[in-house]
Amino acid sequence: MSMRAFRLAAAAAAIASLSGCTFLGIDFNDDKVQYESSNSRANLEIPPDLTPIQNDNRFQVPARPGVVSANAEAEKARQAADANAPTASKIVPLTVRAKVMKEGTDRWLRVNAAPEQLWAVVQDFWPSVGLVVREQNPKTGYMETEWAENKAKLPQDIIRRTIGKVIDFAYSTGEQDQYRTRMERNDDGTTDIYISHRSMVEVVTGADKESTVWQPGPTDPTMEAEMLQRLALRIDAEFNPNASAEAEAEAQKELAQQFKVEPVATRARIENGADGKAAAVVLTDNFDQAWRRMGLVLDRMGFEQVDRDRTAGWFLVRYLDPAYEAAQKEKRGFFTNLFSSDAVIDAPNYRIHLSGEGAETRVTVQGPDGGEDATGVAPNILGLLAEQLR
The missing domain is CATH 3.30.310.170 (Outer membrane protein assembly factor BamC)
Structure with missing residues (x-):
């Protein structure tokens, strides 16, 4: 029996078993992100040319003297970043410690803190959105997540609302995502944080259409923006725990506005x-x-x-x-x-x-x-x- 046939059979069995129960009051989250790490499902077979190659990542983040730690020094670094920012990049201040940098369709975060201060925050961020970090190197500022399925892409029909929480494995989007985070230290004491997205899609093959293979899919700039927005808010909450609810709501509103991607000319x-x-x-x-x-x-x-x-x-x-x-x-x-x-x-x-x-x-x-x-x-x-x- 193919995996797809197995999922359909499991769904049918679950519907029959729940015929006498009422699950219609379940509150489903309309969030854009509902990741299920791939290590809780069958392993995702990656094509050979996409398999991460083991290496001795030797590139070092450029060194600089001193470490920003006190609030006064952090504020000084933030002001220096504003003064030295390139005119070609539009910098939008959003929170006390994080800013969105815009260049064409690309977005990244600039934070007025050293990578050493931010590493643990980013490290804890990925599990908070349901993703497992599978590879990391603090010396290079590099972090990579496991492949995972975004359940938020599943249709929220009556059947899924009824039994989805009971046998969620019976449903699949046929897609899995992976994210890479890269941190680079700037000469002025700030840190740039980049997030990139990759995807794999499950494609039906064979004359009988009973087998499937995983193939590379497109990158999704909207998911990169979503994760950067969430990370910016996470950093703000970490370093500004006493911020009011009104200030947090305003920061989130401004973030959503600044992450809108506009078309640009070929470059x-x-x-x-x-x-x-x-x-x-x-x-x-x-x-x-x-x-x-x-x-x-x-x-x-x-x-x-x-x-x-x-x-x-x-x-x-x-x-x-x-x-x-x-x-x-x-x-x-x-x-x-x-x-x-x-x-x-x-x-x-x-x-x-x-x-x-x-x-x-x-x-x-x-x-x-x-x-x-x-x-x-x-x-x-x-x-x-x-x-x-x-």
Whole structure:
């Protein structure tokens, strides 16, 4: 019996068993977020090219002297952030300690506190919305959640309202989400917090339509905004416990307004080389803007960041291109593949280099040492990046 058939049978059995009971008074939450961690269900099978690659995340958050801890120092850092903020970014003060930063369709939080102060708050935030943190590295400011299903997307019909709380496993959205959080320390003592969303969708396959596979789905900017909004309020409540209910309601109202995404013009174009293949992506952003956008895009696309150097302008990532993988397996020969078909092809490292050119930034893909890419995959990566950076 397929999983879908099993769910339908379970639902039917539950309806019959509850025929003599009254559950119509159940109060269901209309919240946008009702996550059920995937570790309470069958494991989600991730395609090989999306499986997180174990690495020794070595990139360090840029150091700065001193640690902001006292309220006076925090206020001083906040004022400095206002004074030094780039004019291209619209900064909207929302709470005492958190602000929303806007650049095109991208949103992130700027908090006038050090990452050391914020780490535990972010760490506790994800379980508060029903998500389990599966990977974290305080040295790099990186956190990743388990895959989970958002039950808020299920239709709230009479059957689900009646029995959904009893056998919730019988219902499935066919989608699972994952979030990545990245914190970066700024020179003025503030911290930027980015949240990116990834999704997987369950697709029916086979001639009899009885089997399913998981495939990558689209990112959802509205869910990124939702989580950033909730995190901003969480930070405000943590550092301002005596705020009035009226102040909290006003902050939430302003947050909702500032997270509205408005359409923007295309900001990326591909430049081809003499061979007609993509040689670079040119962004109509200055370096600081391009750096922030690139970090978010790499997170959304699932690239594994191995290292980064903002001063030199590069991200070191691992990526296994499907065409490259197939070519490497073919090179091993028939008999090698016959007796070791499950042998894994190592994902190469690539350096994504950003070069500021005034109001524009040029993005190229290099080999891991900064030289020319020897795998032939650079044009493919540039094409993927250009699509996401538009």
